[in-house]
Amino acid sequence: MSERFFERLVKFYLPLFIFLFVLLFPFYWMFNTAFKSDAELYDLKLNPFYIHKPTLANVIMLFKETLFNRWMLNTFFVAILATLLSLVASLLAAYAIQRLRFKTSGTIGISIFFSYLVPPTILFIPLATIIFELKLWDSLWSLVLVYPTFLIPFCTWLLMGYFKSIPKEMEECAMIDGASRFRVFWRIVIPLALPGILSAAIFAFTLSWNEFLYALVFISTTTHKTVPVGLITELVRGDVYHWGPLMTGALLASVPVALVYSFFVEHYVAGMTGALKE
């Protein structure tokens, strides 16, 4: 009995604990810093691992001296629109590539994947020209338009794999029942692929929520910034780091993502394993 417990401890609980520690420590540090005063933060004699005198000064500064609320709204707006746009496009693309089997479907599938591999640090230069030509410079719409450039390839690739797991017979059966191709897609394929679609949506939402580079390059007005860019550009003034409000902002900004994850986690796990058992 005790030997088995020891074995479980070494093989299961210990690695789990290390993993949890590595994952959760940054959150603990954000929380820790968010509620400390500057005086306490810079006092090297105090134990840095817990809060001696908790204060809300950082929260108040974040909301009063910056446009944090506005940035949150901006980020929501961009993340939701970009996710929806990418999902619609990649659902249609993935289905066409997987099921319609036209001559170049294989090549297109692979080239979509390759386009995902081009790093944004290179891509932002031509994209900047396009955004400028479209007169969308410094507008949130530029991000709504640009984010799908990396979301669509990603979601398409993910959904292609998922569609593959849906038996073709199921669709053919519906066609014989009298459904058109679009009807089959809407009534059969989408409901069956829901776990996969949810995974794609969560990924797309998280990626666009956290996106930094494009938002930094294309947006310059404070009121148009997203959370990641707003925090860095407005709370790092010259060489002064306002650690307290920075960490408060980071903590609050991770809440929506955490909520989205926990809400869909069951579907999400099912989506990752491509589970369709019938």
Add this chain to the structure above:
Amino acid sequence: MAKVVMEKLNKHFGEVKAVVDLDLEIPDKEFVVLVGPSGCGKTTTLRMVAGLEEITSGNIYIDDKVVNHLPPKDRDIAMVFQNYALYPHMTVYQNMAFGLTLRKFPKEEIERRVKEAAEILNISELLDRKPKALSGGQRQRVLWVEPSCVSLKCSSLMNLFLTWMPNCEFKCGLN
């Protein structure tokens, strides 16, 4: 019901010739069985009649009408697949009503027909269940009911395991 005619029917998958010059006439109300070793083209032939597979050359007539390029939904046919013929996200009732709904039958008519068919095959109490909660035999019975709900020109039972033969005969007699 209807007459089905195949005329010089060919199907090639690249180099492979799956069906070569098939001539077959199936008169109205005829019950036909295709038998042969696996890979000889039975399934491909059925799929071509159903419209799931493009034909390479030749003609298919249903009721003296050429249907070569007609999509499956416009051919007025039924087909039972060996596997996967029930939609896992719908209840048995929704599964059975699916074809009728697509053919735009009135709601009361759909309900009447589905209930009637369910009674004949003894699955009335299963209507609210999802396919996952059915046994193999029960699933097969639902499959059989699906095409029988709709009045169709012709129906093919592809690779159907007739594990519940007595019931089946009973129903065929009714039709």
